[in-house]
Amino acid sequence: MYTLETDDRIKLAWLLRLRWGAVAGQLALVLGVYAAGVSLPLAALLSLIAFTAATNTATALLASDEDRALPQWTIGALLALDTLALTGLLYWSGGPSNPFSALYLVHVTLAAVALGPRWTWALVALASVGFGFLFYANVPIPGAGDPHAHHHAMGEPAQGFS
Numbered sequence: 001m002y003t004l005e006t007d008d009r010i011k012l013a014w015l016l017r018l019r020w021g022a023v024a025g026q027l028a029l030v031l032g033v034y035a036a037g038v039s040l041p042l043a044a045l046l047s048l049i050a051f052t053a054a055t056n057t058a059t060a061l062l063a064s065d066e067d068r069a070l071p072q073w074t075i076g077a078l079l080a081l082d083t084l085a086l087t088g089l090l091y092w093s094g095g096p097s098n099p100f101s102a103l104y105l106v107h108v109t110l111a112a113v114a115l116g117p118r119w120t121w122a123l124v125a126l127a128s129v130g131f132g133f134l135f136y137a138n139v140p141i142p143g144a145g146d147p148h149a150h151h152h153a154m155g156e157p158a159q160g161f162s
Contacts, residue, residue, distance in 0.1 A: 014114075015078060019052060051085060073119075076119040097140075
């Protein structure tokens with residue numbers, strides 16, 4: 001079994017910091033939008049954010065033990081979990097029309113910087129499947145219909161993502 005070397009541990013430390021920033025940002029955004037009166041499935045969104053925080057805490061505890069050998073795939077697994085969590089967050093908050101769907105690129109970019117081509121292509125595939133799934137199934141945000149509805153002629157149906 002290959003274990004994380006010093007360079008990989010530095011990458012993991014940076015990834016853990018980025019993930020804490022993501023947890024804080026996601027929490028602030030979800031609670032801010034909810035406080036602004038937008039009806040969101042708060043329990044589902046907060047559960048996904050809590051899942052990311054829990055995996056970050058567990059990984060940080062495991063990584064803090066210098067004698068513990070972490071598998072080399074730890075960083076890739078965390079990025080894959082983050083990609084799945086992002087898909088879940090987007091599913092519950094408007095799907096592909098949510099502007100934060102562009103964050104899939106962050107996970108792919110992090111894989112390209114911190115991991116090799118195999119992990120990068122695996123995350124490209126996972127992000128593509130996740131994003132594609134959102135076109136098939138998602139929970140629309142109430143009141144966030146077609147932003148161009150005022151451009152349609154009277155009686156003409158709006159042509160949005162739905």
